Amino acid sequence: xxxxxxxxxxxxxxxxxxxxxxxxxxxxxxxxxxxxxxxxxxxxxxxxxxxxxxxxxxxxxxxxxxxxxxxxxxxxxxxxxxxxxxxxxxxxxxxxxxxxxxxxxxxxxxxxxxxxxxxxxxxxxxxxxxxxxxxxxxxxxxxxxxxxxxxxxxxxxxxxxxxxxxxxxxxxxxxxxxxxxxxxxxxxxxxxxxxxxxxxx
Amino acid sequence: xxxxxxxxxxxxxxxxxxxxxxxxxxxxxxxxxxxxxxxxxxxxxxxxxxxxxxxxxxxxxxxxxxxxxxxxxxxxxxxxxxxxxxxxxxxxxxxxxxxxxxxxxxxxxxxxxxxxxxxxxxxxxxxxxxxxxxxxxxxxxxxxxxxxxxxxxxxxxxxxxxxxxxxxxxxxxxxxxxxxxxxxxxxxxxxxxxxxxxxxxxxxxxxxxxxxxxxxxxxxxxxxxxxxxxxxxxxxxxxxxxxxxxxxxxxxxxxxxxxxxxxxxxxxxxxxxxxxxxxxxxxxxxxxxxxxxxxxxxxxxxxxxxxxxxxxxxxxxxxxxxxxxxxxxxxxxxxxxxxxxxxxxxxxxxxxxxxxxxxxxxxxxxxxxxxxxxxxxxxxxxxxxxxxxxxxxxxxxxxxxxxxxxxxxxxxxxxxxxxxxxxxxxxxxxxxxxxxxxxxxxxxxxxxxxxx
Numbered sequence: 001x002x003x004x005x006x007x008x009x010x011x012x013x014x015x016x017x018x019x020x021x022x023x024x025x026x027x028x029x030x031x032x033x034x035x036x037x038x039x040x041x042x043x044x045x046x047x048x049x050x051x052x053x054x055x056x057x058x059x060x061x062x063x064x065x066x067x068x069x070x071x072x073x074x075x076x077x078x079x080x081x082x083x084x085x086x087x088x089x090x091x092x093x094x095x096x097x098x099x100x101x102x103x104x105x106x107x108x109x110x111x112x113x114x115x116x117x118x119x120x121x122x123x124x125x126x127x128x129x130x131x132x133x134x135x136x137x138x139x140x141x142x143x144x145x146x147x148x149x150x151x152x153x154x155x156x157x158x159x160x161x162x163x164x165x166x167x168x169x170x171x172x173x174x175x176x177x178x179x180x181x182x183x184x185x186x187x188x189x190x191x192x193x194x195x196x197x198x199x200x201x
Numbered sequence: 202x203x204x205x206x207x208x209x210x211x212x213x214x215x216x217x218x219x220x221x222x223x224x225x226x227x228x229x230x231x232x233x234x235x236x237x238x239x240x241x242x243x244x245x246x247x248x249x250x251x252x253x254x255x256x257x258x259x260x261x262x263x264x265x266x267x268x269x270x271x272x273x274x275x276x277x278x279x280x281x282x283x284x285x286x287x288x289x290x291x292x293x294x295x296x297x298x299x300x301x302x303x304x305x306x307x308x309x310x311x312x313x314x315x316x317x318x319x320x321x322x323x324x325x326x327x328x329x330x331x332x333x334x335x336x337x338x339x340x341x342x343x344x345x346x347x348x349x350x351x352x353x354x355x356x357x358x359x360x361x362x363x364x365x366x367x368x369x370x371x372x373x374x375x376x377x378x379x380x381x382x383x384x385x386x387x388x389x390x391x392x393x394x395x396x397x398x399x400x401x402x403x404x405x406x407x408x409x410x411x412x413x414x415x416x417x418x419x420x421x422x423x424x425x426x427x428x429x430x431x432x433x434x435x436x437x438x439x440x441x442x443x444x445x446x447x448x449x450x451x452x453x454x455x456x457x458x459x460x461x462x463x464x465x466x467x468x469x470x471x472x473x474x475x476x477x478x479x480x481x482x483x484x485x486x487x488x489x490x491x492x493x494x495x496x497x498x499x500x501x502x503x504x505x506x507x508x509x510x511x512x513x514x515x516x517x518x519x520x521x522x523x524x525x526x527x528x529x530x531x532x533x534x535x536x537x538x539x540x541x542x543x544x545x546x547x548x549x550x551x552x553x554x555x556x557x558x559x560x561x562x563x564x565x566x567x568x569x570x571x572x573x574x575x576x577x578x579x580x581x582x583x584x585x586x587x588x589x590x591x592x593x594x595x596x597x598x599x600x601x602x603x604x605x606x607x608x609x610x611x612x613x614x615x616x617x618x619x620x621x622x623x624x625x626x627x628x629x630x631x632x633x634x635x636x637x638x639x640x641x642x643x644x645x646x647x648x649x650x651x652x653x
Contacts (some may be wrong), residue, residue, distance in 0.1 A: 001608075014228065014440045014443075014444070014476070015474050016440070016441065016444035016472065016479070017440055017444045017447070018475075019472065020443065020444040020445070020447030020448045020451065020472070021443075021445075021447050023447065023448060023469065024447045024448075024450055024451040027451050027454045027458075028454070029456065032440070058436055058516075058519070058520060059519075060452070060519040085435050085436040085439025085440065085443070105438060105439075106439035106440070106442065106443040107442040107443040107445065107446040107447075108443060108446070108447075109446070109450075110446075110447070110450040110451075117332070148622075186608050201597040
């Protein structure tokens with residue numbers, strides 16, 4: 001996990017709203033960045049640390065919901081708190097189904113907003129940790145030779161070396177050698193640990 | 202006194218009010234200010250004088266019995282029962298010898314209907330009353346007799362005013378000063394006069410009713426158009442409210458802190474005030490559009506009206522993904538019209554254009570509102586959309602009431618435009634653009650020098 005501070009990114013087309021929310025969140029000790037449109041936000045480099053997107057549903061150009069879809073389609077996972085002046089049921093359901101942390105109606109109360117942001121940041125930290133772990137496991141899997149991958153895949157199903165050898169048409173001893181390499185490259189101390197790593201991968 | 206003249210039977214109480222010539226206390230609420238009520242009341246009296254003098258010219262050989270005595274005069278009173286009840290009859294005007302109305306009576310010169318219960322009851326039954334001498338009055342008219350004496354009224358002839366068989370009021374001729382009998386011929390003439398006058402009232406009432414209906418319709422149109430705008434208006438209001446709440450809560454946090462940054466608090470309060478004004482502007486814009494009342498025809502800048510509607514609809518165009526642009530002529534002369542109604546016209550045309558672009562279609566969604574002048578010099582407003590255009594079978598009908606090409610349409614929007622512009626002496630039109638979409642336009646005559 002990185003040591004970068006949590007960041008709140010506010011996307012709202014209304015300058016007064018951006019100013020008011022920035023003021024409020026700064027007083028609640030959040031680092032805040034504001035964007036006047038979805039496009040302006042998309043032009044920003046993805047933030048490496050935990051963050052939360054406070055997103056207006058209704059904006060000129062791309063709407064908040066459309067931005068959520070674009071982020072999902074491009075694989076940029078973000079914790080989103082929607083704020084909306086007039087959210088209909090359909091929009092709310094769509095936003096929440098697509099993984100939004102919360103949808104608050106404007107004018108939004110500071111405590112509700114801070115609670116939602118807090119949950120979003122916590123979720124983001126958790127997601128970041130999982131992502132980091134996944135990336136690490138994938139990195140380790142990348143070190144394996146094709147044969148070792150095959151052995152890895154069989155071992156984690158609970159097969160004995162002999163059975164793996166039979167399945168892959170190689171000798172038990174060869175399986176043993178491959179298996180030792182797999183344990184080493186995957187940095188697993190036991191088969192149980194290897195199974196857990198396989199789950200993440 | 203002579204017996205009652207044969208009249209049509211009183212068919213029952215009228216079930217509606219008779220607007221336009223009602224007493225001041227029954228003036229509709231939309232005559233808001235005192236001065237408006239007064240001017241309405243004056244216009245109403247002026248109309249009555251014209252109608253009555255007109256009626257008097259129609260009756261052959263009408264010779265109102267005016268004595269030569271200096272203190273004698275004939276007064277004509279018109280009394281109207283606005284809702285079929287015996288409300289205050291109103292002294293309306295006074296006639297001189299030649300039968301021409303000279304002046305209307307001052308508003309404060311009221312006569313309470315309660316002062317003449319016997320006469321009022323008979324008038325409402327549709328009877329003609331002819332009293333030559335006060336002694337002729339029956340015992341049950343004791344109250345009336347006292348009132349006559351108090352007002353120094355001597356002979357009196359009263360004829361009911363009937364509209365479609367319903368008594369809506371009475372026309373009462375009284376002589377102040379000398380007593381004098383009215384001849385049967387005069388009674389007949391006054392009866393005829395009453396009928397002619399009642400006819401004029403009836404026509405006027407029809408006109409007023411039609412006008413009221415038009416206004417009502419336009420109001421309903423505005424309310425329903427606003428229904429379509431609810432989402433964007435909620436947005437327009439929630440933005441400043443969000444900013445206000447954030448700022449206010451930020452200020453609370455600042456105040457709760459150890460160090461008080463007064464400069465910061467001052468800055469926050471300034472922003473709160475600005476956003477509150479912004480919210481108020483949204484509401485007053487709405488109120489201006491929803492205002493229900495008498496049309497007021499004044500010289501107007503159409504550019505300003507287009508601007509106000511564009512501002513109101515801005516958020517809606519954003520949601521609909523429509524790019525809206527204004528092309529306003531800089532040297533546009535003023536046109537004479539009612540601001541609320543013309544805003545309604547522009548709003549309806551804009552909503553119509555936005556609706557046309559609702560279905561998914563290729564190409565950009567653009568809406569252009571243009572002001573300018575046509576070949577004849579009239580002021581013209583055009584709303585151009587990039588929708589599918591108008592099918593040729595619909596082109597001739599789109600301004601007709603209840604004609605709609607939309608699944609959920611009522612067919613009222615463009616019909617209201619047509620009605621309002623017609624009442625303004627302007628023209629409406631629609632055509633397909635050469636490069637796709639449709640254009641709707643209306644023209645209004647330029648306000649004359651006098652109006653400006």
